[in-house]
Amino acid sequence: MIEIENVRKSFGSLEVLKGIDLTVPRGEVLTVIGGSGSGKSTLLTCINGLEPINAGRILVDGTEVHAKTTNLNRLRQKIGIVFQQWNAFPHLTVKENVMLAPRKVLRQSKAEAEEMAVRQLTHVGLGDKLDVYPGRLSGGQQQRMAIARALAMTPDYMLFDEVTSALDPQLVGEVLDTLRLLASEGMTMICVTHEMKFAREVSDRVAFFHKGVMAEIAPPADLFDNPKDPELQRFLAATH
């Protein structure tokens, strides 16, 4: 379970999160929508401790992310994150990209890591690209590789930060299909996205962020068809 309690976060004098309260139970698929600068992506990087916070606290399975005593490297092993820019490691093959962290962080044997890599890559539909270098893949394929790379650490939670935003339109579908697959398998996911159709379809709940505040959170049918917050109404009118 991810518990976010009154989290505040500023970059300099700019407050991007103004007291967020949110609980994500295991197995939930939560999507976060909102305009750019609404703080939704920042929230994800705070959850796995890549960014410090200014107030409040975030608990992942009871462990406080930003406590000084928390071993962030260990905590991050159960929180996978995939970014808008997939960040393939260009000097490693697709398989080696996926094997790296299990080998070095989890100290798996080569055979173990390789088996896991092949399984995860096959899972995301890249079983035929194992020994190719990422430079030869399309953006969508690289993004799916990044998802497999995160999954190879067998995380309990997956965070997706606008994973389709940097893709050509015709490649968006294949990545969303991968996310749908994960959702259907019961993975706990927080997806920051601009894909409204996808959000409506896979989410258990959808949260709308506006100017650092979570303005509304509700199951997709309620949120999309019966939005209460005036900003959300405006946002949905603009994106439809």
Add this chain to the structure above:
Amino acid sequence: MFNYRFQWKQAWNRLPEMLDGALITMQVAILSMILGIVLAILLTLFRRSGNRVLSGVATTWVEIARNTPALFQIYMAHFGLAGIGIHLSPYSSLLLGITFNNAGYLAENFRGALKAIPDTQPRAGRSLGMSDLQAFRFIVLPQMIRISFPTITNQMVWAVLMTSLGVTVGMNMDLYGVTQDLNALTFRTFELFAIAAVIFYVIVKIIQAGAWLISRRLFRY
């Protein structure tokens, strides 16, 4: 006017000694590069550390190495250190001087290479649970070495040529030192140094061929 009589045979007979010298030259160059790369990586880490003392040490090193003559650096390694009671053999002084120079130049090259690697690369490693050092070691470092590979090759060539400065600290086992001694013995100056020049040239070509072979392994992506 021109009454120098070429006696190639006399110089040619000394080829085995000169080739022995060439091996020492290559040995010094290779060792100075291995040590230089390791030190340059350390200096790079110092500069990234955010610690003012460490980054100050690194910056000073790089500034001196790049902005003073290599001859001065080798001189300091021999006579300078002797002045404060550290007596190094000519071989060690030469190795130390060139290593110092290599590390400085390479550290600067590495800094440029690092600029070409986006911060999101180590960040992706961190988000997979790697420590800062692991992300550097397995993600940043391999890319940094690849990006700066041409300049590393260049520095290796420089290291070979810089060994000739060893004569100023009494080094007489390397190619240039051996040639110098033979010259003093036989006065076949032109012939001996012409042969030495050809050997230097061949060594550099061997290095470039080696670099090409290594690059084929490194740049498969």
